[in-house]
Amino acid sequence: xxxxxxxxxxxxxxxxxxxxxxxxxxxxxxxxxxxxxxxxxxxxxxxxxxxxxxxxxxxxxxxxxxxxxxxxxxxxxxxxxxxxxxxxxxxxxxxxxxxxxxxxxxxxxxxxxxxxxxxxxxxxxxxxxxxxxxxxxxxxxxxxxxxxxxxxxxxxxxxxxxxxxxxxxxxxxxxxxxxxxxxxxxxxxxxxxxxxxxxxxxxxxxxxxxxxxxxxxxxxxxxxxxxxxxxxxxxxxxxxxxxxxxxxxxxxxxxxxxxxxxxxxxxxxxxxxxxxxxxxxxxxxxxxxxxxxxxxxx
Amino acid sequence: xxxxxxxxxxxxxxxxxxxxxxxxxxxxxxxxxxxxxxxxxxxxxxxxxxxxxxxxxxxxxxxxxxxxxxxxxxxxxxxxxxxxxxxxxxxxxxxxxxxxxxxxxxxxxxxxxxxxxxxxxxxxxxxxxxxxxxxxxxxxxxxxxxxxxxxxxxxxxxxxxxxxxxxxxxxxxxxxxxxxxxxxxxxxxx
Numbered sequence: 349x350x351x352x353x354x355x356x357x358x359x360x361x362x363x364x365x366x367x368x369x370x371x372x373x374x375x376x377x378x379x380x381x382x383x384x385x386x387x388x389x390x391x392x393x394x395x396x397x398x399x400x401x402x403x404x405x406x407x408x409x410x411x412x413x414x415x416x417x418x419x420x421x422x423x424x425x426x427x428x429x430x431x432x433x434x435x436x437x438x439x440x441x442x443x444x445x446x447x448x449x450x451x452x453x454x455x456x457x458x459x460x461x462x463x464x465x466x467x468x469x470x471x472x473x474x475x476x477x478x479x480x481x482x483x484x485x486x487x488x489x490x491x492x493x494x495x496x497x498x499x500x501x502x503x504x505x506x507x508x509x510x511x512x513x514x515x516x517x518x519x520x521x522x523x524x525x526x527x528x529x530x531x532x533x534x535x536x537x538x539x540x541x542x543x544x545x546x547x548x549x550x551x552x553x554x555x556x557x558x559x560x561x562x563x564x565x566x567x568x569x570x571x572x573x574x575x576x577x578x579x580x581x582x583x584x585x586x587x588x589x590x591x592x593x594x595x596x597x598x599x600x601x602x603x604x605x606x607x608x609x610x611x612x613x614x615x616x617x618x619x620x621x622x623x624x625x626x627x628x629x630x631x632x633x634x635x636x637x638x639x640x641x642x643x644x645x646x
Numbered sequence: 647x648x649x650x651x652x653x654x655x656x657x658x659x660x661x662x663x664x665x666x667x668x669x670x671x672x673x674x675x676x677x678x679x680x681x682x683x684x685x686x687x688x689x690x691x692x693x694x695x696x697x698x699x700x701x702x703x704x705x706x707x708x709x710x711x712x713x714x715x716x717x718x719x720x721x722x723x724x725x726x727x728x729x730x731x732x733x734x735x736x737x738x739x740x741x742x743x744x745x746x747x748x749x750x751x752x753x754x755x756x757x758x759x760x761x762x763x764x765x766x767x768x769x770x771x772x773x774x775x776x777x778x779x780x781x782x783x784x785x786x787x788x789x790x791x792x793x794x795x796x797x798x799x800x801x802x803x804x805x806x807x808x809x810x811x812x813x814x815x816x817x818x819x820x821x822x823x824x825x826x827x828x829x830x831x832x833x834x835x836x
Contacts, residue, residue: 412757414749414784447813630760631726642725 390564393538396421396432405433405615409626412438422615423541425548425559425582433542433615436622438629440535442528449533449602451518452526456603461514470495470503524628530602531621534611539566541612546573546594551584556592566609572597574616597621727760746835754785756836764831768824776822780831783815791817797830798823 396419404422411417417434418441424430435441470476476495483490491498497505534540548555560569568591571582576596586592595604597617605611613621627646638645730744737743745758759765765781783790791810794817799805807820819827 413747414755443815445813627726632724635723638725641722643719643722645725 388564390538393421399432401429401431403434404431405618407434407436407622408619409436409622411436415441418535420535420540420542423543423563425543425546430544433618435535435542435618436626439528439622439625440532440540442525442532444533444536445525445529448522448526448529449606452523452602453606455516455518455523456601458514459516463508463512463514465508465512466510467504467507469505469507469509470497473501473503476502521628524625526602527600527621528625530605531611534605539610541565541610542618543571543612543614545614546571546578546582548579548581548585551581553585553589553592556582556585556589560592560610567591568608569593569610569612570595570604570608571612572600572617573614574620727762730762743832748835750835752785752789752834754783754787754790756780756790756831757782757784758836764828764836766824766827766831768822769818776820778819778821778823778827779816780819780827781814781816783817787812787815787817794819794827798826801826 403419407417415437418437419432420435420440422430422433470493473495476493478493480491480494481488493502495502497503531540556569560566571586571592571594573594574597578594582594586594591608593604593608597613597620600617600621623646730742742763744762749755756765759782767779767781769777769779771777780790780794787810791808795805795808798819802821802823806823809818811818
């Protein structure tokens with residue numbers, strides 16, 4: 349009885365003692381926050397709809413009458429906000445299909461995969477052609493070869509065999525919808541920014557890091573332009589940076605968009621994306637592959 | 647050894663060519679004697695593709711022209727579905743009607759398919775289980791489901807089973823109602 353009450357008392361004392369310590373003592377080490385962390389919640393930007401700034405870019409492709417264009421801020425890497433741009437709702441405001449995002453990301457990871465794991469079967473392991481001892485009379489278990497899977501040093505019965513390809517293609521329309529969903533979710537979560545051009549005043553990487561910190565873009569930024577020939581300053585600035593990456597718009601993919609916290613698109617990239625992604629909504633099935641010439645291929 | 651064989655080969659080829667030329671020349675002379683017409687001889691020589699001194703003056707040479715490419719261009723097919731032309735009278739002889747210019751003031755919207763048709767499809771499984779699917783729904787899908795239920799109970803008497811798929815934004819109805827639903831949606835203006 350005394351021992352029981354002692355254990356109960358100890359537990360009570362332990363609880364009170366633990367409550368005086370900081371709260372994350374019982375947490376695993378990867379979840380403990382450093383004590384000198386100054387965490388600032390991301391400040392919300394005003395919505396672009398109500399402001400009186402001019403709309404500097406309108407959608408070239410017709411918007412269906414029941415939907416209205418999405419508006420977004422047009423920013424610059426040098427100065428402040430320049431105005432508004434209108435984005436097509438069928439590219440930037442599609443319903444958030446997380447299952448499609450998952451499908452496309454799994455496909456992106458696996459379709460390029462070739463696993464080179466290969467082990468030798470009993471036929472390939474050196475030796476083992478001769479019957480080790482006679483079938484009957486020796487008193488030992490009956491065996492046919494010293495390299496059967498039962499033996500130490502023997503072949504593997506059902507191991508990985510040779511380079512295996514995990515290649516498969518998702519339908520083109522699923523991949524296109526994946527891009528649209530990724531762009532829409534990034535815009536809805538305020539992680540998509542439209543910029544006018546990629547010109548920066550200095551080729552210093554610190555300029556981009558400070559800019560990202562000041563504008564609260566997050567840890568990683570993906571900058572997308574139409575062509576590969578971008579201004580020299582930004583090429584030099586991002587050359588050695590791991591978290592800020594440049595990409596031509598033909599290389600835009602769901603995995604990269606989700607890997608980077610913020611995505612910056614130039615207005616030319618937005619034009620390109622709208623044209624290419626909306627063509628899939630009203631195209632024929634391919635009579636012959638689309639890489640061969642058609643009358644009005646975008 | 648190889649050089650001599652090559653030379654031998656070449657000489658044989660040259661001899662053959664000479665022989666063929668001679669043969670063709672003989673033919674040409676025959677034609678000349680028969681018709682007395684130099685142009686016929688020339689034409690015959692050209693037809694035989696003989697490179698000899700007399701016909702090289704009349705051989706026209708090769709001209710490159712890009713003007714005939716228009717006959718190729720008009721054969722290349724388009725890649726995107728065209729917008730339907732404006733007809734005088736609707737419905738068209740096939741029964742097609744365009745969507746209303748102003749979308750109806752309802753909490754939901756049913757878009758047209760890429761071929762500008764109403765997206766109501768019939769499905770059949772196990773050979774006898776007929777279903778109807780309404781796809782491409784936007785907005786409040788449950789309001790559309792309620793309206794569909796009311797309409798179908800009114801027409802058929804019994805309430806059919808319906809499955810609302812909120813992820814795909816489609817409604818699957820037990821029974822085949824595709825013609826009724828198509829006309830109903832057209833009346834609504836979708």
